[in-house]
Amino acid sequence: MNTEFWISKRYLRSTRKQRFLPLMTFVSIAGISIGIIALITILSVMRGGNEVLEKKLMGLNAHVTIVDEGNSDDLTADKIHSLIPEYVKNISHFIQGETIARSKTGDEVVATGIRVKGVSEEDIKNLRDVEFYFAEDSSLNSLSPSDKSSLSGIILGDELLSQLNVHPDFGDKIDLIAPLAQVGPTGELEPIARTYKLIGSFRSGFYEYDSRVAFVSFREGEKLLGLQGMRGWQITLNDPYKIKKVVEILKQSLGSDLRIESWDRENRKLFAALKLERWAMGIVLFLIVLIASFSIIGLVMMLVFDKKKDVAILRTIGMNIKDVRKIFLLYSVQIGAVGSILGGILGSILCFVLMIRPIKLPGAYYLDTLPVKWSFFWSLVFVLLGVFVAALSSLYPVSQSTNEDLVVTLRYE
Template sequence: MFRPLPVAIGLRYLRAKRRNGFISFISLASILGIALGVTALITTLAVMSGFQKEIRDRMLGMAAHATVSGYGQPLQEWRHAVQVAMADPRVAGAAPYIEKEALISGADNQPAMLRGVDPAQEGKVSVLPAKMVQGTLAQLTPGSFNIVLGKELALWLGVSVGDDVIVTLADFRSTPVGGVQTMKRFRVSGIFEAGYNEFDKGLAVVNLADLQRVLRMGGGVTGVRLKLHDMDQAFDVARTLALKLKGPYRVSDWTQDNANLFRALKMEKTVMAILLSLIVAMGAFNLVSSQVMLVTDKQADIAILRTLGLTPGQVMRVFMVQGSLIGIIGTVAGVIGGILLTLNLNRILQGIESLFGVQLLPEDVYYITGLPTDMQAHDVVVIVLVALAMAFIATLYPAWRAARTAPAEALRYE
């Protein structure tokens, strides 16, 4: 099989025993450094993507993928909005809702978001019915003035099923003695646990009709919540609805409502990737050192190759091939190690816990137990390209030095 001369010589240098064993040790350290950096990058980004996906799934299980609401006033024609939304094949479900900030009083006071829902339709847009740990959502019947609390919220209020709470809203109503805040007594009929602190500590749910009566909204609602077959199409669906609806409607999607959270998660992932890339950079610096020492060790060989007709460019390619192969070996080893480590991360975590008798992610502290991973092909490809680019750049200076070798000077003392 034909191979260009620089490639053949570069491969031979890679396989041949070195007179200076320290050079071989530095080359091995370069391979291990690059492999370690690639492994750490793949595993860390997979874990961070896993946490991001877990947070997103838990949040969107309770929040809407997209919403249609009125501009600063109750939405009266919400049934028309539901019809237009459900006509879109990308929409899986739609349900009306009312949301108001409230202060809930039990044994203690806690602020929370009070949400009015239709229990019969809520299952179309959220996982709330499946997250009930006490009671059922069906107990929120019109006129019962029952309320369902998040588990953490009930704990902070010091109440349980069967207790009464006082809900105070920011809305004022006129009375003969002046403006009075809207207050209503509700009975706790159920408790849910969504596994996401924003809802478990900050959400209370009542019947839609009961909240309409308390707020004197008539048949109006805050808006309509939508669940989509593909949450990643939320922006496109929201934009399409905004164009189809004829009226003063406001349309938003989950990427807008939670932009700061996901921007922060993305920034954290990016910063971590940059920091861990320094491990790969350290392997590349070791590669520069080993290649410079190799060039010094092979001065006589380079001079002989030059006298036999090898051009400076070909000499440069010899050492670029040899150094790049070290980078490729380290990158491939790192990719294999990273994939294996990511796939077995939870087993390793369980082994450490059983070996040392500790619980690294206790359930009473963390909502997420274990290490969720989401290894994305895009991340792996980017990591491989960055590692190979660093390894290639690291070969340029030693190869350039080799190309500048003067044959007469190198052979003078041989």
């Protein structure tokens, strides 16, 4: 243990004999601890929320989507599979487009814009983390009834049920209108309207989907959307972490008329907004630690004033200015270390408690419990950040510790 550290440690303990220094020390340590606890806990909750959101989006979207913007029939599932055979788990055709959904209850007519997606029954079965509800006399097979006289089925998002005042158990019917789906006799684009039986609903836990998306069979999607439908292929991979490599292979092998995107690329605006939110929240929480550092400035200045005679004696017996300043710098670093480590431990304990005994959330949040994802790396970063801020805040008072005149200070000693 070197001399500077030993003296700074003695100063930290000797503050008990002073009147205000113990209180200032406690306030400084508590302020930094609270800031670190807030940083670790809140950002762990935000990371947990992002992880849940990613899982929900991966459950609703294929890992890779190929959109045929030229409406070419040359691309087939076999051709796609031959390019990436070792990565593919499932390949399926889809069609989607924007339509107007209309329902009628008595004399009341309700209409809203929705996105209709035509897929196979197998694709709907493969959706992960999605809850489905079907009417008693219906099932997934009701999307394409064997009886040609029966209406084809439709599955609406859970939020759409309340918007359209319908429910699968009531046997309600939904009219879908695709505004620009076919070429009319005059050569202009005309709408196509079809009626469907509401056979079920789904709840993904993601409001954007539950309030705007409906599923029909692929064949019905082609009949309804016609020319305005966006056609393509959706690919599910064995290993989701191979997405970038698969996208590169497909882009190199397929033509420029095809738009190839991964699921995270399609949702890039959402993830960019979430990343910005995390940074903004981190900056706001960092201000708590920064404000706590002001108390360290006052504390070190009080200590410098209280120990100016000690400083004069140390310099008289040969200690240089650099080593004297190092004493007070180490003093503030110790305060920052105690506060940061204490905050890191308490913040981590709080995160583990929330992970073991999660807080239940109301249904409006689309989550059953408060998600928490603790990270040792980020906890360590926040602890080191607290120590760094404490050291940085002491630079000015430390620089003033050796400005006193030694003769004047020691005159009456």
